[in-house]
Amino acid sequence: MLSLLADILGSAPALGDTLSNDPALLDGVLEADFFLILPSKEELENIVADRLRYTHDYEQKMVFLRIFNNEKRFQAGVHLLKRLASPKRIGAFLSDVAEVILQSTMQEVWAEYTNKTSGAQILSTTPFAVLALGKLGGREMTFGSDLDIVFLYDDAGDSASEVRTHMARIAQRLVSAITLLSREGRLYEVDTRLRPGGSDGPLATSLTAFDAYFSSTAWTYEFMALSRARVVATNSPDFATRVAEIISTHIAKPRDxxxxxxxxxxxxxxxxxxxxxxxxxxxxxxxxxxxxxxxxxxxxxxxxxxxxxxxxxxxxxxxxxxxxxxxxxxxxxxxxxxxxxxxxxxxxxxxxxxxxxxxxxxxxxxxxxxxxxxxxxxxxxxxxxxxxxxxxxxxxxxxxxxxxxxx
Structure with a gap:
């Protein structure tokens, strides 16, 4: 333990800062599997699902997700420091952790909003997805990587205007949940400027508007960024497939x-x-x-x-x-x-x-x-x-x- 602590403080200041903010992270080192192979995405999903299943308070669920995120990022840092895993494996693992966190946070924010907001029952049939670009999109996350994300939803149906209002609120609450600075730190910094229209565009974009934007308005740099895009959280696998198909269509267009x-x-x-x-x-x-x-x-x-x-x-x-x-x-x-x-x-x-x-x-x-x-x-x-x-x-x-x- 003392040798590890000396390595962290002497060689990895960024990891040391994480540890100083939460000294309890060292407790994980005592667990039998800490230095073994990093868990798969499926194992991460199971750990989170089991814990959230028995936690009923929204705020406590978010506390758990922040603690879980800190623990897994610290474990990844130690594995890299001790050469127990390659940098490439660490990048994939950190991306897996981020995806599990985003999926769980999306589900909890969605449930909290629909349960407490009048008229939100319409959202029970509204597909929604979080699109990742940048480092997360390419599964190459590093320590301190922020999340380049775009929020998409399906505006099909007779209540598009009402859905649009709810989607904007849910997207804002999701950003707040991810970036909230608490005793446990924050989950991630978030950058949503790669959405259609950039900072001036709506925080949540309908798939129809997304498709139209890349059909007529998008700049070359936005297509370059789109080439790394993938859905990392959704309430509808079918909607995720539609998003992926639209992205592929735009990426594969003939170009000058x-x-x-x-x-x-x-x-x-x-x-x-x-x-x-x-x-x-x-x-x-x-x-x-x-x-x-x-x-x-x-x-x-x-x-x-x-x-x-x-x-x-x-x-x-x-x-x-x-x-x-x-x-x-x-x-x-x-x-x-x-x-x-x-x-x-x-x-x-x-x-x-x-x-x-x-x-x-x-x-x-x-x-x-x-x-x-x-x-x-x-x-x-x-x-x-x-x-x-x-x-x-x-x-x-x-x-x-x-x-x-x-x-």
């Missing part, structure tokens, strides 16, 4: 390749202006970092999805693999991009665990450096930085090839 490239480059320039950095450890925004990798993958996907629908993958690696299969990428280029994606993703997962802000500098504390060196299986911090700069230079080369039409 020149306009797609121009729009992508314009968005990349804007991001560089908003988040300027030359720090190689700023893995997301530095040139050659995660934004460039994701933009290359999303541009390839949108450019070729009409002819090669199997390229529609939510992970950049999946896109690169299929692109190489269809000879849209050379074998060398695909291997270069896949290697860079794995390296940067693994390093980002470790950085988010070790540094609350995510990015570090060359003069980071020695304990943090040791964590990164050990986690990335390099001999020294200098060797790690050399490898990082190598991969970022490769990504910059690939991005430039795309810019001039050679990729």
């Amino acid at each position: 390749a020149d306009k797609l490239l121009t729009d992508m480059l314009d968005m990349r320039t804007r991001i560089a202006q908003q988040f300027p950095t030359q720090n190689p450890w700023a893995l997301k925004h530095v040139r050659g970092g995660m934004v460039d990798l994701d933009f290359i993958a999303q541009t390839l996907l949108l450019r070729h999805a009409a002819q090669h629908p199997d390229i529609i993958k939510r992970s950049a690696r999946g896109v690169f693999e299929v692109a190489q299969t269809h000879r849209l990428l050379s074998l060398d280029d695909a291997e270069t991009l896949i290697a860079a994606k794995k390296f940067l993703s693994d390093l980002m997962s470790l950085q988010r665990l070790s540094a609350p802000g995510g990015a570090i500098t060359d003069d980071a504390p020695m304990g943090l450096k040791r964590l990164l060196v050990r986690g990335m299986r390099t001999k020294t911090f200098s060797a790690l930085k050399t490898a990082l700069e190598h991969h970022e230079a490769n990504v910059r080369t690939m991005f430039e090839k795309m810019r001039v039409g050679a990729l």
Whole structure:
């Protein structure tokens, strides 16, 4: 126990902050299965369902969900710290936890609202879904990831106006439940700006309006974001299927390749202006970092999805693999991009665990450096930085090839 505590405080400040906010998390270390294989999504669902079944007060249910979330994220952090699970497995596990939390929170908010709101009985037959984009959409969550989500509902029927009013209220209550800061902390930070219309659009969007928006109004960047979208919580599996079909239809549309490239480059320039950095450890925004990798993958996907629908993958690696299969990428280029994606993703997962802000500098504390060196299986911090700069230079080369039409 003391050794683990020393590792956390010396190497993983972000995990240490979590522990200082809730010292009771250490109790979980004493459980027999804490250091075993991380539970599957089905096991997580069963744990939550069993507990909520015997808890009847709404506020107590939400307290349990926040505690459960803290416990599982702490367990994942320790597994990463101790190299008991790969960064990729940690990303999938954190995504599973988020999905279970969102499904349960949606159900509890829905039940609380319909039970206490006059006229809400109409919602008993109204399909609703939470659409995830970004890190959760791609099942690549890291410590501190927020949730990029969109709320969708079915407005079919004679009471569309009444349903719209209720949906707006439920969506707002759901956001409040997820982001409420309590003694146990909050579940997640939430970003809903990727919904149709952005911050000016309704918080909950009808599927009809969603479909119409992407048929006529959406920008290229919004299609790029949509390429990672998937339903993570719903009260209707059939509605989730309809949502997925509509998304696939919009992603697979034929596109003007020149306009797609121009729009992508314009968005990349804007991001560089908003988040300027030359720090190689700023893995997301530095040139050659995660934004460039994701933009290359999303541009390839949108450019070729009409002819090669199997390229529609939510992970950049999946896109690169299929692109190489269809000879849209050379074998060398695909291997270069896949290697860079794995390296940067693994390093980002470790950085988010070790540094609350995510990015570090060359003069980071020695304990943090040791964590990164050990986690990335390099001999020294200098060797790690050399490898990082190598991969970022490769990504910059690939991005430039795309810019001039050679990729």
